[in-house]
Amino acid sequence: MIDLTIVLFGLVFGSFLNVCIARLPQHQSVVRPRSQCPRCGHPIRWYDNVPLLSYLILRGHCRDCRAPISRVYPLVEALTAVVLVLTFRQYGLGPEFIKYALFGMLLIVLVFTDLLARRLPHVVTGLGIFLGLLLSFIIPVDDRPLVWIARHWDVYLEGAASSVAGAITGALVGGGLFYVVGEAFYRLGGRQKEYLGFGDVMLMLMVGTFLGVPLTLMTILLGSLGGTLIALGANALSSRFRKYAWPYGTFLGVAAIYACLWGSRLLDLYLRWSGIAG
Ligand SMILES: [Zn+2]
Numbered sequence: 219m220i221d222l223t224i225v226l227f228g229l230v231f232g233s234f235l236n237v238c239i240a241r242l243p244q245h246q247s248v249v250r251p252r253s254q255c256p257r258c259g260h261p262i263r264w265y266d267n268v269p270l271l272s273y274l275i276l277r278g279h280c281r282d283c284r285a286p287i288s289r290v291y292p293l294v295e296a297l298t299a300v301v302l303v304l305t306f307r308q309y310g311l312g313p314e315f316i317k318y319a320l321f322g323m324l325l326i327v328l329v330f331t332d333l334l335a336r337r338l339p340h341v342v343t344g345l346g347i348f349l350g351l352l353l354s355f356i357i358p359v360d361d362r363p364l365v366w367i368a369r370h371w372d373v374y375l376e377g378a379a380s381s382v383a384g385a386i387t388g389a390l391v392g393g394g395l396f397y398v399v400g401e402a403f404y405r406l407g408g409r410q411k412e413y414l415g416f417g418d419v420m421l422m423l424m425v426g427t428f429l430g431v432p433l434t435l436m437t438i439l440l441g442s443l444g445g446t447l448i449a450l451g452a453n454a455l456s457s458r459f460r461k462y463a464w465p466y467g468t469f470l471g472v473a474a475i476y477a478c479l480w481g482s483r484l485l486d487l488y489l490r491w492s493g494i495a496g
Contacts, residue, residue: 224306228299229269231323236294238327242342243335258283269295290330298326301475308479317353318478321346321428325471325478328421332467338417343424347389350427354378354385360430360482363387388426392434396422403442403466418467425474432485433477441466441473 237248253262260282266272273292280287301322309315324346331337361375361384368375375383396419426434445464452459 220306220311221303224302225299228302229295231302232295232298232326233267233269233291235298235323235327235330236291238342239290239294239330239334242327242339243331243337255280255282255285257285290334294326294330298323301326304479314357317357317428320349320353321478322475324349324424325475329468329471329475332417332465332471336463336465338415338421338467340417340420343417343420346424347420347427350389350424351382351385354382354427357381359384359388359428360432361387363431384430385427388428388430388434389423390426391431392422392426392438393419395435395438400466403446406446418470421467421470425470425477429474429477429481433481436481436485437470437474437477439473440476441470444473445469 234248237253241248253267254260255262258280260280263281266276266281270292273287276287278287278289279285302319305318305322306315309318324342327342328338331339331342355378358381361380364383364387365375365380400418422434422438425437429437445466448469449459449464452462
């Protein structure tokens, strides 16, 4: 029952995320004007604007001019519903759910704006950094590395101060280390393409404020590794991918969603296996 409610909310929010994905890279308002068909300009009727369902009923075509509707719309709606349900399964229904649901939705927007328009709008990442810092006062951010270091100077961090400090260091480490990884990508790519943009740095600042240092590092590792493997695989399959500019932010965004949902488990497993934590 709760699952079903969350799915419905996910579809409705996903529908709004679609508007953000289509308009924010063009610096357009997400409130006005109302949605219209990009080919014939006819405003979308309210009953043709039902998430997922309308796409199926209209069989992916505009009711007026039969122009095909992008498959990205139903995909984003379904994906948002899935991410929200997984977040609920992981964190239950509480403040943590709200925090990580917001994080997941910000990431979905960024994954698709980078994929479709090679943009990571500062409105989205800026809002994310602000929300991440704000929510770190209420929901604890992983601050273990910082607490561990501070203890060696006889400084004992705890409570909200420790959590906020965890968010800030997460952001600094994410943004800082990102330069190193981005530079490596740049060199591997033969210095022909600029893989590093300020948008990517903003994205990692945002991820850092939500996840803290350990999971931010995991995001960079998984995003870079996954991106490299996919790019190498695609290059091996077809030569037309050689000139393709891979959206780094998309890989980082997917990795951050993974880290948010299952990263702690993977991290604990690694810490125990490596003997760092008993
Ligand atoms: Zn049309």
